[in-house]
Amino acid sequence: MTKRRALPAAVFVLLLATFLRFHLLEAQSFWNDEGNSARLSERSLPAILEGTASDVHPPLYYVLLRGWRELAGETEFGLRSLSAYAGVLTVAMVMALGGRGAGGQGSRGAGERGGPLNSSFVIRHSSFALAGLLAAVSPVLVYYSQETRMYALLALLAGLSAWVLLVWLGGARPGWRWAVAYVLLLAAGLYTHYFFPAVIAAQGVVAALWWLRPEWVTGRAVADGRARRLVTWLGLAAAAIALYLPWLPIFIRQIGGREGAPVALADFAAESARWLVLGSTVAAGEASWAMMAAAGLLLLGLVVGGRRSAVSLLLAVIPLALMFLVGATDPAFFKFMLVVVPFMLVLMGLAWRARRPWNVVPAGLIVAVLAGSLLSLGHLYGDPAFARADYRGMAARIAAAAHPNAGIILVAPNQWEAFTYYHRDGAPVYPLPRGRPDPAVVEPELAAIAAAHDRLYVLFWGAEQRDPQGIIAHWLDGHAFKASEEWVGDVRFVVYGLLGEPPAAPxxxxxxxxxxxxxxxxxxxxxxxxxxxxxxxxxxxxxxxxxxxxxxxxxxxxxxxxxxxxxxxxxxxxxxxxxxxxxxxxxxxxxxxxxxxxxxxxxxxxxxxxxxxxxxxxxxxxxxxxxxxxxxxxxxxxxxx
Structure with a gap:
């Protein structure tokens, strides 16, 4: 592909990515994790650091969001737009990575005049545009680009750090600026998510592969200095860890105890593959043809790409393997796999290198994958069955009822941030249970709440984890009158009347x-x-x-x-x-x-x-x-x- 054609293709892909990430950005309510981000970013920087020290995520995203809200505001659109912009940059990064995979290093190295951005790898082959197109419509990349959480930033840092690593390894004289940039990106990744060490581990394997077979990584052989470059990479990784030392004790405290139930490798592979290709906005068993097409593209990309596929394969497979080994196999952890998505899409893009007339095969597979992605995105934008829990709507309904003596119970308490983002005044809110659910503690609390109100609105979310014995639901069902019950996303929204004792005999x-x-x-x-x-x-x-x-x-x-x-x-x-x-x-x-x-x-x-x-x-x-x-x-x- 010539430069004249490459630029319009890249612009089209980025415009499409921007449209899909900002389309209906504010349409859905914040769900509970987004509410946590929104409310945490209201605090001062010292308070954010203090809060995240006991949270399940490190502080960088919340610190960035704190500054971003000053620029973009605190609406759903404003706060989510940080992730949306990160998502657009991720698509650009996929195209850059796809260009390297398609064309090798190019005519100039990182340490030579002109730098890597002027090298010819970006325009050697149209597979870079295909990888970008697949990234633009990727259901998981779009989904998390529309969420006020750190996962879009996590994917961007995984891709950007890999790109800088490849530039640094490919340079004849690796410049210190790229080394510094790489260290800062690794440190940023560590301060963004506790899964980022898996990304560093995968990049370490890539560096080791470069030491053994540099032409597999950068497209050209290197005779001397390979061992020194590998040792230097170890030093760069150590420097990133040194920057992370202030947070390291918190990381050690937080990483244990979240593994899911044991899952067979075949089941994990099947479920994770479906999530990577179609996301969580398709029904089980739906669009299996898109899964088959994606598998065909990946296989064809490995065959056609040859050794050029080695880097992307390692960067995709190693984090997945580590997830399985540490037991992070529950679907709740699948969003960690966003660090895999850019490299999976680069592998798919390599399939377009098939020679004519055989490129009709990847063309058909690409159409099927794109159709599956658009089906999933259609569900995301327009199907209520896949919508996030509508805390905005529930708060509005409670406000519209305007009951003079209502109370609100949140089961579990970590709904508080999302719900109170919309419910700022009015009926008092009671997060229950406070700590481990103990009937001797919870039931007197419920009795006191019931005595103070004539109506209760109760939001049950994750009750099987926070109240596995159903203490709260059983007490309310026995002492109050359930008047309505419905599912709002994954939240069970129940209205109870509190009528006291009957005025007459039965x-x-x-x-x-x-x-x-x-x-x-x-x-x-x-x-x-x-x-x-x-x-x-x-x-x-x-x-x-x-x-x-x-x-x-x-x-x-x-x-x-x-x-x-x-x-x-x-x-x-x-x-x-x-x-x-x-x-x-x-x-x-x-x-x-x-x-x-x-x-x-x-x-x-x-x-x-x-x-x-x-x-x-x-x-x-x-x-x-x-x-x-x-x-x-x-x-x-x-x-x-």
Missing amino acids: TPSGATFAGLDGETITLHEFNVWPAAAQAGDVVGARLLWSADATPRRAYKVFLHLLDETGQVVAQRDGEPGGGARPTTGWMAGELVTDNHGLLLPPDLPPGDYTLRLGLYDALDPTRRLATGDGDGLTLGTMTVR
Whole structure:
């Protein structure tokens, strides 16, 4: 590719990368980790250093974000734009790396007049543009370029430090400026993420390969001085570590204890490959053809690239191997693999070196990979199923309800930063549990919170880790009335009414429901209060059930509020006990107390309404249980003022 064609190709790729990274940048809410970044960057520099000393990430990104917010503001767009710009620079770096892989060192070395930026490797072959195009549309690179976290910066530093290393190794007389730049980039990587030592280890193997086979790394043979250059690299790495010494004790304290459950190598390879190619915004099993095409491109790049592929292969495989060896195989750690993505894309770009007419094969594979990437990006931009948890929307809904005596519980507490980014005043926020969940500590806290409020909004996130016994959910289901429940991303958003004790004795019933497997379920008594309410209030129903035999299937309870024409104007469906007492766990003759809340719509007109109750198969809502002459039981009427 000539210079005249190379420049427009590079400009097009960078414009595309910029568009994709800034497109709908502010559309989604901050999720909890982004909220942590946003709130931490509000602090002074000493406070940031103090905070990150106990955080799971080192401080450099937060320090940069602290300065960036002064320039770009504290909106989602402003704070995320730091990652977006880092993402665009990463695409440029992939093109530079792809140029080296495609064309060798070029006519001039790093220590010669003109420097590496004037060497011919950038324009020797169009594979550099292909690598850049794949980087521009890479789902994982775009995703993390739209997140207020350090991962886009991590990918940039991994690629940039590798490029500087190759320039330094390829120079006939390696200049000290490149050596200093390399040391600073390594130190910056160490201060950005605790996984960066894996990048340094991979680059050390590249330096050792240069000592053994310099032509495999820089495209030209070197007769003398190789051992001295390798020793110098060790000195540069040591200098970077010396700059990191103030943080080294914190690194040692932080690196242990986060490995995931044991995973077979084949499973890790398959899952990580899918993530690297398509990201996390495609459903399992979707776009398998894109995976096959990516595998074909990688294989073809290795074959066609020959020894030119060795550097990218090492820089991609070694961090992956280290992830597996240290047990960082859970999908939550896959974002560490952003340090691998630039080199994987360079390998794919090498496939375009296939000679005519065989280059029709990589052309077809490229189209398939690009189609898979665009499919994933379409999900990222427009499919709510793949959206981040909408803390902005949840905070707005709570504010719009404007309940005069509401409280908010966050389970787990590390949602606090993201939620309070949007919820700055109004209802008090209670992060629970504080430390290890202990019923003797948590339940009195819940009782005190419940006594102070008439309504609770509860955000459950990662409860299986922070409250594995379900202490908070079980207490609330037994002492409050669950009025609504929905998933907002990976957050379970629940509204509870706190109604105190009923003002009257329960109403005897004795109504029986014919179970679908021959059992009989009896409603012994019920209590519904308040009898008069306002639109937007929660009405509670306390039910007392039993079954003559343990049901073999789960049933759900429905509460319907009907207007004078028989139309349903409010509805609540749920398993008994808020899901904690499914009917499949009832013992024969056991009495089961069951609380349900019905949230009245805020625009419900005043008038008299009828409340009906029934049961249905949890797996098939059309199969209702018969009772009396129908499939529902009238509990009474209530008035909306």
